[in-house]
Amino acid sequence: MKRVLIATEKPFASSAISQIADLLHKAGYSLNLLEKYSSKNELLDAASEVDALIVRSDQVDRELLDAAAKLKIVVRAGAGYDNVDTAYAKEKSVVVMNTPGQNSNAVAELAIGLAIYGIREFFGGKSGGELRGRTLGLHGYGYVARNVHRIARALGMKVLTYTRFSKAQATSEGLQVTGSLEELYAQSDVVSIHVPARGIHLKSVSMAVLKQLKKNAIIINTARKEVIDEEDLCAFMTQRDDVKYLSDLRPDCAAVFEEKFAGRYFFTPKKIGAQTQEANTNAGLAAARQIVAFFEEGDETFRVNK
CATH class of the missing domain: 3.40.50.720 (NAD(P)-binding Rossmann-like Domain)
Incomplete structure (x- = not known):
């Protein structure tokens, strides 16, 4: 069973999480959720055994990529992906994708x-x-x-x-x-x-x-x-x-x-461009679909670190 982690300091809307969970469970995948975490160690521990990772503005750096030994794919739920070390992910044979257009x-x-x-x-x-x-x-x-x-x-x-x-x-x-x-x-x-x-x-x-x-x-x-x-x-x-x-x-x-x-x-007090329930849901569901398509069909359409 593939294990997917959603790690977000800025959580998705609860309705989005529910739909993402349904989609992944139908594919036979398990879903772990780490929201509003207070330390880097929490993130490192949560990522250590997962196959796929969905993030928003969270930092996916060398330390995290080294800690996530089983990781095969990271999807940034949004268009920008400067928070992900794409070059090092490629060295580690980890595919990085974004979800363009959803926000x-x-x-x-x-x-x-x-x-x-x-x-x-x-x-x-x-x-x-x-x-x-x-x-x-x-x-x-x-x-x-x-x-x-x-x-x-x-x-x-x-x-x-x-x-x-x-x-x-x-x-x-x-x-x-x-x-x-x-x-x-x-x-x-x-x-x-x-x-x-x-x-x-x-x-x-x-x-x-x-x-x-x-x-x-x-x-x-x-x-x-x-x-x-x-x-x-x-x-x-x-x-x-x-x-x-x-x-x-x-x-x-x-x-x-x-x-x-x-x-x-x-x-604005913080970056809020994508802070709507609709954008939350669109980007989160797109990320989950891309993970399933990657594992089941080898689909790398939205890969950004080729």
Whole structure:
């Protein structure tokens, strides 16, 4: 019998756990659950005898991979997987997968919500603006950005994108793809960032890009803090007192924002883009299905450490 561990400091919704358990039990697998654990040792002990692991933002590092001697597959229930040491997992012959698209609507709705919050002056009583008729620039065009496009279009926004890897997808949907990131930022009233924290995307939002922004622009970041050059962002926000920055993750330079940029920023207490019951259920069930398909059929469709 295959043993599956769900190890989550941020638990799945109880309804999601129930459906995941049913799916795994029907496949003849056992399910262990470790939620809100308080120490690394708890995680190491729980993983020591399992064949498969489902995590959310939990760290799957060398120590864990060494402790989990029987582990064959890790599935990150979500799109980003920078919390998993994919290279070392490959060395250990452990397959790593993500569940792309399962959280995308939840994150997209948050991005639009933050844009509304920003343009309405944080609901503080001051006269704000409207999104209709304004230009939204999508920095990246993956699953989340496509959902943002759908919602923004319904709100009457003009939508542009800059993408290196999804140009065909974007143009097939009638989107204008700008020739550079600088061009995207120069044309946008609101920029929404949707790229992973790896490769060319790391610190891609630099001073060279930021200085192109239109007056009174709003930057929305529901991706990762590592895609922002935070030193450049703070310098830019000092130079341009008309720009707002809203994110669902607290940057390393948050203290600078608190000291210097009052009324021009908002950070959620923790990363909440995927924190809906629907996204919980979608991502968790997708992870469980992928584990069963991997063991029963050798399916590695969503493998990220090939």
